[in-house]
Amino acid sequence: MPIDVVPTENMYRRPLKFSALFVLTFFGVPLSLRAALYVSDQTPSTDSYANEKADMSSTGLLPPAMSHPAARVLLMSVPVAGKRGQFISHSWIVFKRENARNWSRYEVLGFAGRDTNGAPKGQWLGNTPTLNRYVPDGRWFGRSPVVIADAKGTTAETMIPKIEAVVENYETMAGRYRFWPGPNSNTFVASVSRAIPELRATLPATAIGKDFRSSVFVGFTDSGTGIEASLLGIFGAKIGRIEGAEINLFGFVAGLDLAEPGLKIPGFGRIDFGASGIIFFAALTGAGTLSVLIIRRRLSRATKGFG
Numbered sequence: 001m002p003i004d005v006v007p008t009e010n011m012y013r014r015p016l017k018f019s020a021l022f023v024l025t026f027f028g029v030p031l032s033l034r035a036a037l038y039v040s041d042q043t044p045s046t047d048s049y050a051n052e053k054a055d056m057s058s059t060g061l062l063p064p065a066m067s068h069p070a071a072r073v074l075l076m077s078v079p080v081a082g083k084r085g086q087f088i089s090h091s092w093i094v095f096k097r098e099n100a101r102n103w104s105r106y107e108v109l110g111f112a113g114r115d116t117n118g119a120p121k122g123q124w125l126g127n128t129p130t131l132n133r134y135v136p137d138g139r140w141f142g143r144s145p146v147v148i149a150d151a152k153g154t155t156a157e158t159m160i161p162k163i164e165a166v167v168e169n170y171e172t173m174a175g176r177y178r179f180w181p182g183p184n185s186n187t188f189v190a191s192v193s194r195a196i197p198e199l200r201a202t203l204p205a206t207a208i209g210k211d212f213r214s215s216v217f218v219g220f221t222d223s224g225t226g227i228e229a230s231l232l233g234i235f236g237a238k239i240g241r242i243e244g245a246e247i248n249l250f251g252f253v254a255g256l257d258l259a260e261p262g263l264k265i266p267g268f269g270r271i272d273f274g275a276s277g278i279i280f281f282a283a284l285t286g287a288g289t290l291s292v293l294i295i296r297r298r299l300s301r302a303t304k305g306f307g
Contacts, residue, residue: 022247023249026247026254026265026266027249027266030265030266030267030268034086034266034267038083052120053119054114054141054142055118055141056114056117056118056135056140056141057118057135057139058138059137059144060137061137062094062103062136065101066101070153071095071097071098071100071156072150072156073094073149073150073151073152073156073159073160073199074093074147074149074150075091075092075093075147075149075189075193075199076093076094076137076145077091077145077203077204078140078146079143080140080141081141082141087206087267088208089186089204090107090186091148091186091189091203092105092106092189093105093106093189094106097160098157102132103136104131104132104136105131105132105134105135106130106131106167106188106192107129107133107185107188107189108127108129108130108177108183108184108187108188109125110125110127110179111123111124112125112130112133114141126177127176127177127183127188129171148201148204159196163192163196165195166192166195167192175214179209180209181209181212181233181234181251182208182209182211182212183209183212184208184209185209186203186207186208186210187212189210190203190207190209190210190211190212197222197225200223200225200242201242202222202240202242202244204269204270205253205254205264205265205266208251208252210233211230211238211248212232212251213230214232216230216231216232218230221239221243222243223240223241223243225240225241225242225243226238226240226242227240228240233248233251235249236248242259244256244258244259245258249266254266257270260272261273
């Protein structure tokens with residue numbers, strides 16, 4: 001009885017087509033769109049690095065430490081200054097012990113372009129976690145941070161020694177600061193998050209550097225609720241109850257938010273699964289499919305030209 005043999009060429013064609021469509025749809029199209037918007041936007045930024053003085057003042061998100069006796073741990077994130085904030089964010093950790101008189105804000109800054117008051121007084125701080133250079137709930141060049149995770153009471157109290165251990169050993173463990181692919185400010189906060197998975201935190205998709213690893217990694221996600229595989233934070237994938245489903249390509253993240261249904265789109269961050277999200281998803285899929293068809297046609301013509 002004859003046996004049909006599927007040519008090796010056809011065996012790999014479908015996975016390759018799917019991979020090309022996925023990369024074009026969820027990375028190529030949105031990043032190209034964001035780049036076009038970035039270049040075409042000539043509107044002066046009111047929160048630029050170039051401003052003479054930056055607004056780093058308190059947003060009022062946190063009460064005075066003395067009026068909040070319970071221990072507390074918060075993870076905060078904010079878009080960076082200027083137009084880059086459209087697709088890149090900065091994060092830090094804030095905590096206080098029970099009955100502490102002050103909040104403690106730790107972050108990695110690399111080059112800190114402003115002093116505590118927002119004046120242009122640059123200082124290279126590298127990969128050393130910095131304590132209270134800015135107020136705990138401060139604006140970042142005029143932009144207000146959001147709270148990514150918040151723990152209180154006994155739960156927070158047990159986290160603080162683990163956070164301090166990361167702070168003490170981080171520079172030795174992580175090595176020299178690098179904006180891309182890491183270790184950077186988001187790598188530091190991700191390292192803290194891994195030390196306290198009970199915080200159940202995950203950084204936003206725009207937190208470039210959050211997935212950086214010094215080698216190949218396969219194991220649990222930062223929140224301990226899923227699994228992850230990563231190659232230096234440049235390529236990777238993860239799925240978890242808190243993280244959702246994410247594909248990481250060169251530090252940019254595409255995926256689905258499962259806890260609060262939404263899309264994670266490179267260059268745009270998180271988009272809710274509302275009417276606008278569905279329209280955006282449909283537009284991306286259509287643009288990706290069209291791109292694949294155009295590329296296939298041009299390759300076909302080029303191949304025939306060599307025939």
